Amino acid sequence: MTERKNILITGASSGLGAEMARQFAAKGRNLALCARRLDRIDELAETLRGEHPGIQVVTRKLDVTDSEAVFTVFREFRDELGRIDRVIANAGLGKGQPLGTGYFERANKQTVQTNVVGLLAQCEAAMEIFLEQQAGHLVVIASVLAQRGAPRTLTAYAASKAFAASLGEGIRLHQGSGPVKVTTLKPGYIESEMTARAPKNPLIVSTEKGVRDMIATIEREPKSAFVPRWPWSVVAPMLRIAPDWLLRKVM
Numbered sequence: 032m033t034e035r036k037n038i039l040i041t042g043a044s045s046g047l048g049a050e051m052a053r054q055f056a057a058k059g060r061n062l063a064l065c066a067r068r069l070d071r072i073d074e075l076a077e078t079l080r081g082e083h084p085g086i087q088v089v090t091r092k093l094d095v096t097d098s099e100a101v102f103t104v105f106r107e108f109r110d111e112l113g114r115i116d117r118v119i120a121n122a123g124l125g126k127g128q129p130l131g132t133g134y135f136e137r138a139n140k141q142t143v144q145t146n147v148v149g150l151l152a153q154c155e156a157a158m159e160i161f162l163e164q165q166a167g168h169l170v171v172i173a174s175v176l177a178q179r180g181a182p183r184t185l186t187a188y189a190a191s192k193a194f195a196a197s198l199g200e201g202i203r204l205h206q207g208s209g210p211v212k213v214t215t216l217k218p219g220y221i222e223s224e225m226t227a228r229a230p231k232n233p234l235i236v237s238t239e240k241g242v243r244d245m246i247a248t249i250e251r252e253p254k255s256a257f258v259p260r261w262p263w264s265v266v267a268p269m270l271r272i273a274p275d276w277l278l279r280k281v282m
C-alpha cells in the first residue's frame with residue numbers, strides 16, 4: 032500500500048485530532064491541521080516542527096459549519112502541500128440535551144450542524160480533491176453510538192453519528208474499487224475534552240492508547256472498524272440487540 036504522506040486532520044486542536052497529529056508526525060507525515068482554536072493548532076504545529084524537523088505542518092482556522100470556508104481551506108491546504116493523500120474528518124461536537132427541554136438552539140442544533148452538515152461539507156471538499164487527483168483516502172470519524180439511538184444528552188449526538196456512519200459507507204459504495212478509498216471509524220470511549228465532560232465510562236482508554244489503535248487501523252484502510260478493537264468489536268454489535276432497559280441504564 033502506498034504511504035499517505037500528506038494528511039489533513041480537522042478538529043486537530045484537542046483530543047483525538049491533536050493526538051493523531053502527534054502520532055502521524057512521529058511517523059514522518061506532513062500535516063494540514065485545522066479547527067476554530069487557531070492558537071492551539073499553531074502551538075501544536077510549532078512543537079511538531081521542532082520535534083520532527085523533516086516534516087511540513089500547515090495550519091488554518093476553520094469552523095466546519097461554514098461550508099464555503101471548508102472548501103476554501105481544503106483547497107488552500109492542497110495548494111500549500113502540493114497534494115492531499117488522506118483527509119480525516121474528525122471535527123465533532125458532543126453537546127446535547129433531551130429533546131423538548133429548551134436546548135434546540137443551544138445544544139442539539141449545534142451538534143447536528145457540526146456533525147452532519149459540517150461533516151458533509153468536509154467529505155464533499157475532500158472527495159473533490161481526491162477525484163481530481165484520482166487518489167486519496169477519506170476517513171470518517173463516526174462512533175460506536177452510531178449503532179443505536181441513545182437517551183438523555185446523547186440523543187442528537189448518536190443520531191448525528193448514525194448519519195456519519197451511513198455517509199462514510201455510502202461514499203465508499205459509490206467509489207467501489209476505484210482509486211479513492213473510504214474508511215469509517217467508530218471509536219468507543221477514549222479520553223478527550225469531549226469525554227471529560229461526560230459521565231466516566233468504565234471502558235474508557237487514554238488518548239495515547241486509543242489513538243495508537245486508531246492510527247494502526249487507519250493505516251490498514253479497512254471499510255469500517257470499531258476502535259479500540261478490544262472491547263468494542265465485541266461490545267458494539269451487542270448494542271444493536273441490547274434491550275431498551277439496558278440501553279437506558281448504560282448510556
Ligand SMILES: NC(=O)c1ccc[n+]([C@@H]2O[C@H](COP(=O)([O-])OP(=O)(O)OC[C@H]3O[C@@H](n4cnc5c(N)ncnc54)[C@H](OP(=O)(O)O)[C@@H]3O)[C@@H](O)[C@H]2O)c1
Pocket residue numbers: 041042043044045046047048065066067068069093094095096121122123124125145149172173174175217218219220221222223224225226
Ligand atoms: N473521544 C471519544 O471517546 C470519541 C468516541 C467516538 C467518537 N468520537 C469523535 O471523535 C472526534 C473527536 O472528538 P474528541 O473526542 O477528540 O473531542 P474533543 O477533544 O472535544 O475534540 C473535538 C475537536 O473538534 C473540533 N470542533 C468542534 N466543533 C468544530 C467546528 N464547528 N469547526 C471545526 N472544528 C470543530 C474542536 O476544535 P475547536 O473547538 O478548536 O474548533 C476539537 O478540535 C469527534 O468527531 C467525536 O464525535 C470521539
